[in-house]
Structures are given as structure tokens and as C-alpha cells.
Amino acid sequence: MPPAHRRAGRSLRAGGRRVLDWLLPPLCLACRNPVGDHGALCSACWSKVDYIETPVCDRLGTPMPFDLGPGALSPAAIAHPPAFDRARAAFRFDTVGRALIHGLKYGDRLEIAPALAGWMARAGREILVDADALVPVPLHWSRLLRRRFNQAAELTRHLAGQTGIANEALVLKRRRRTLHQVGLTRAQRLDNVAGAFAIAPDRLGWVAGRRLVLVDDVLTTGATIEACARVLRRAGAARIDVLTAARVVDGPIAGHM
Numbered sequence: 709m710p711p712a713h714r715r716a717g718r719s720l721r722a723g724g725r726r727v728l729d730w731l732l733p734p735l736c737l738a739c740r741n742p743v744g745d746h747g748a749l750c751s752a753c754w755s756k757v758d759y760i761e762t763p764v765c766d767r768l769g770t771p772m773p774f775d776l777g778p779g780a781l782s783p784a785a786i787a788h789p790p791a792f793d794r795a796r797a798a799f800r801f802d803t804v805g806r807a808l809i810h811g812l813k814y815g816d817r818l819e820i821a822p823a824l825a826g827w828m829a830r831a832g833r834e835i836l837v838d839a840d841a842l843v844p845v846p847l848h849w850s851r852l853l854r855r856r857f858n859q860a861a862e863l864t865r866h867l868a869g870q871t872g873i874a875n876e877a878l879v880l881k882r883r884r885r886t887l888h889q890v891g892l893t894r895a896q897r898l899d900n901v902a903g904a905f906a907i908a909p910d911r912l913g914w915v916a917g918r919r920l921v922l923v924d925d926v927l928t929t930g931a932t933i934e935a936c937a938r939v940l941r942r943a944g945a946a947r948i949d950v951l952t953a954a955r956v957v958d959g960p961i962a963g964h965m
Contacts, residue, residue: 737820738807747823749804758800760831760955769795769950770957790930791937792922792948794835797955798827801926805954809926813859821859824925824953825866835921835949841876842868842951845924845936846905848882863953864923873921879911880936901935907943916944927955 736743736750743750749757763775765782767790772782799805812820829836844860852858861877868875883906907915922936927950937948 738804753804756804791934792950795950796832797952798831801954801956809954821862822866829870832951839921840918841874842921842923843876843879846880846882860924881906881908901932905936905939917946919947920945922950924952927952
């Protein structure tokens with residue numbers, strides 16, 4: 709393409725962005741105050757995001773008080789090993805983190821998903837590096853019909869686009885509708901999702917030997933993720949890691965699986 713055409717293209721794109729900014733001024737993804745660019749946080753919200761940084765437990769991804777070297781496990785992971793191999797999350801589920809997750813999940817604010825996926829890609833780089841596919845935690849068809857989208861599938865779609873890893877959105881099925889997990893104890897959550905997930909019949913043979921990353925918006929007690937991981941393990945998955953945007957740290961998963 710001639711240089712003049714490239715310059716003209718850049719000018720048109722810049723003009724388009726200015727028109728978009730005039731019609732839809734960029735707002736903070738969390739608090740909705742004006743910011744300089746679309747898909748960004750304001751400085752106040754950015755400073756309040758509690759990113760989960762190393763050192764973390766190699767299995768649960770929860771923060772560790774000291775760096776004990778590669779592969780270090782927390783007491784919770786040793787006492788109650790999870791069904792998955794490793795879990796990672798971008799930030800804690802508190803204040804700004806909660807606002808972001810709720811904005812996507814309940815506020816139909818799909819513009820939050822690309823930013824969350826970017827943070828997830830950074831937090832999960834060690835489990836994504838040799839993954840065969842990303843698998844979102846599924847919604848039951850009746851809930852999907854009412855909500856119109858699955859937030860886990862949206863995050864997976866953007867993660868796949870940013871990392872180049874295959875998006876296998878139809879591997880897992882939720883074969884029965886479950887109660888909302890909010891407000892349930894860990895025991896109730898485990899009972900609620902028992903037997904709720906299955907491998908799609910046409911994907912049963914595909915799962916065997918694959919290195920898979922389960923994707924969801926938030927990890928709380930881990931009951932849903934555990935149920936999904938067990939189904940994939942029974943189907944012969946070689947490795948099952950977990951990647952979420954947020955996770956509860958000062959709760960059951962941090963101290964007792």
C-alpha cells in the first residue's frame with residue numbers, strides 16, 4: 709500500500725475514534741466516571757484493584773506470605789487437594805473487582821470482557837503457555853436464554869482472541885438447572901452442582917489427553933469448578949487448570965477447600 713494511502717487510513721481511523729468518543733465518551737469500567745480511553749479504569753479505581761501477584765500457592769493460586777520457591781503449596785492445598793491441577797486469577801473479588809464482575813455478569817456490560825481477558829492472560833501466562841484449549845464453564849440453556857450471554861464464554865472468546873488458544877465452548881454441558889450459588893454454604897454448593905455437568909457426547913473422545921484451561925468469571929468456594937474438573941478428569945484430560953478474572957481469597961478456598 710502506498711504511503712499516502714496508509715496515512716489516509718490512519719487519519720480516517722483517528723477521525724472515527726474522535727467521533728466515537730464524542731458520541732460515547734469513554735467511561736471507567738468500574739465507576740463510570742470519565743477516562744481518557746475506552747476499556748480503561750480511572751486512576752482511583754486502578755489503585756484499588758487488588759491484583760494477585762506472586763508468590764502464590766502453585767495449586768490454588770492463593771497468595772502466600774513468603775516466597776518458598778517454585779511449586780510451593782499452601783496448607784489448604786496439601787490438606788485438601790483440588791480436582792484441578794492449578795488455578796490462577798487476576799485479582800481479588802472485592803470492591804473494584806466485584807464492581808467489574810457484577811457489571812459484566814448482571815449489567816450486560818460486555819465492554820468489560822476484553823479488559824478482564826487481558827488481565828487474565830497476564831495472570832495465567834504459566835498455565836496458558838502450552839494449553840491445548842480453553843473451556844468455559846457452561847450455563848444451563850434456560851438461564852442462557854434469559855441472560856442472553858454466558859459471561860464465562862465471553863471471557864473465553866476474548867482470551868482465545870488474545871492468546872491464539874483454541875476456544876472449545878461446547879465441550880462441557882450443564883445438563884440440569886441449578887440454584888444460584890450466592891448465599892449457599894460450601895456444602896450446599898457442592899450438593900447443588902453434583903451431577904450437573906457432562907461432556908458433550910460428540911466431544912467425549914476429544915477430551916482424552918488434552919491440556920485444558922477451565923475459564924470462569926469468579927472463583928469462590930470452588931464447588932462449580934471442582935464439579936467441572938471431575939467430569940473432564942473422568943473423560944481422560946491430561947491436565948486441568950483454572951483461570952478466572954477474580955477469586956475470593958479471605959474465604960473457604962483460601963483456608964479450607
